[in-house]
Amino acid sequence: MRFLSMIRINENSGQRPSEQLMADMGKLMAEMTAAGSLLDTAGLRPTAEGVRVRLSQGRQTTTDGPFAETKEVIGGYALLQADSMEQALALTRRFLDVHGSDWEIECEVRQVDEECAPQR
Template sequence: MRFLSMIRLNENTGQRPSQQLMDDMGKLMAQMMADGTLLDTAGLRPTAEGTRTRLSHGKLTTTDGPFTETKEVIGGYALLQADSMQQALELTRRFLQVHGDEWEIECELRQLDESCVPPRP
C-alpha cells in the first residue's frame, strides 16, 4: 500500500532547517529509500511563490501567493510504501523525531486510493 505523508507547518515562523537536521534527514531518507519504504519526497517552495486555482460553480479563479489567511501550509511530502497504516505511521514518526525539540510541525498521513491510479507499466 502507498501512503502520502503531508508535512504541515507555519511558514511565518521563519524557522529554517539547520545543517545538522539536513544531514540527519539525508541519512534517514537514504535508509528509507534503500529499504523501499520511501518512494519519493520533497519540500515545497514558500506559498509566496505559489498560486491557487479554484473552481466554484463553473467559474475558475486564480490567486497568487502568499496566502495570508492560511496559518498552516503543506511544507513538503513523503510518498511511502508500507504494509499497513501502522507501519506508515511508524515511518512518519521517525521523520518527525529527526526534527528534535525545536520544531513545531505535524504530518497528515493518508492512504492512496489505488483504484484511482492507472496500472504501472
C-alpha cells in the same frame, strides 16, 4: 499500499533547517529508500511563490500567494510504501523524530486510493 505523509508547517515562523538536520534527514531518507519504504519526498517552495486555482460553479479563478488566511501549510511530503497505516505512521514518526524538540510541525498521513491512481 502507498501512503502520502504531508508535512504541515507554519511558514511564518522563520524556522529553517540546520545543516545538521539536513544531514540527519539525508541519512534517514537514504536508509528508507534503500529499504523500499520511501518512494519519493520533497519540500515545497513558499506559498508566496504559489498560485491557487479554484473551480466554482463551472468557473475557474486563480489567486496568487501568499495566502494570508492560511496559518499552516503543506511544506513538504513523503510518499511511503507500507503494509499498513500503523507502519506508515511509524515511518512518519521517524521523520518527525529527526527534527528534535525545537520544531513545531505535524504530518497528515493518508492512504493513496489505488483505484484512482494511474496504472503503473
